Amino acid sequence: MIGVSTVLMNQVETALINSAPRRWLQRWYETPWLLRLGGSLPPGARVLEIGCGPGYGTQLILDRFGAHHVDAVDLDPAMIDRARRRLGSYGDRVRLHQGDAADLHATLGAGNARYDAVFDFAIIHHIPDWRAALTEIARVLRPGGTFYFDEVTAHALARPTYRLLFDHPEHDRFTAEQFTAACHDVGLQVEARSFTRIRGDYLIGAARRT
Template sequence: MKVPVLARFGGRLIPGSRALEIGCGSGYGSQLILERFGAACVDAVDLDPAMIRRAGRRLARYGEQVRLARGSATDLHAALDAQDASYDAVFDFGIVHHIPDWRNALAEVARVLRPGGRFYFEEVTAHALARPTNQRLFDHPREDRFTAKQFLDELAQRGLVVLGSITRIQGDYLLGAATKPI
């Protein structure tokens, strides 16, 4: 995870910030959100119950600062009872490219983000997913994957303004931050 790059584009969170991590996996991202970005609390969601258990073990020391839930990034209301404009920041550490309905996931990000809030993203693009090695090694959806431009355009379609972004390794990876205007 490229914390310095994401922080350069989106900054650290203001004290007391409430954050959401979509696709939390083993909980490493939520730990970074608390320790490196300065969130007061993190809600984290993942579809895989085994990952939620692993995240629970990793994040146990944070107590009530972390709330874990099993569910989909495409329906955060069902997963976390997430209301409109309820988070100061949302983090995507390489999960949206796993989601077949990635546009709906970005719509949910925009819905739950407060005006002035930040969306930090680190993504794998269609360019990387099309590589034969990646197709043999990883189980990712192959239909309707996004380029960096398509991802950024979708953020704009959802009312988010990109603060900064960069691609790495011939466009394989996209990192950046966006905000929901006040």
């Protein structure tokens, strides 16, 4: 556990996140789902990605979703270094910030209603106070903006393989229902047709800022 607000990845998960199979899944499975459920971005979109890891998702947000600019945040400095190496060719269309996604003001000085979209590629289940992260996402999204999420539920985290291989918060994990209800509570509207559950383990979808 680092600081007060997250459980960082262990070595096994770090290796997995930096691997070609993870990139394949993100490109060929998660991105098509997110595009289908949330649509692409408006021209000139300013986007925030939380928990960017090695920056492959950032690249997809730019190239496949059509973002003009991405602020990408990760708590782990080693991940920020990797992302910087990957994303150098995008110049000032990308800004990388090391810090906590649950406190975006401290991390990047993000004001209210600043972004057209926020992306969560599998990070919120790492944050013990995940509701605080959702509150921050709602705060920085403009009305009508989109929150794209790809999450791992309590059901998956309880599986023996997950427990054996990875480190995650032990308490207050969320089900798909709890996650979408918490989105609603902070003004992120998830409609029945805008998300999908995969075997009860994963949750992919999009919410609209009211």
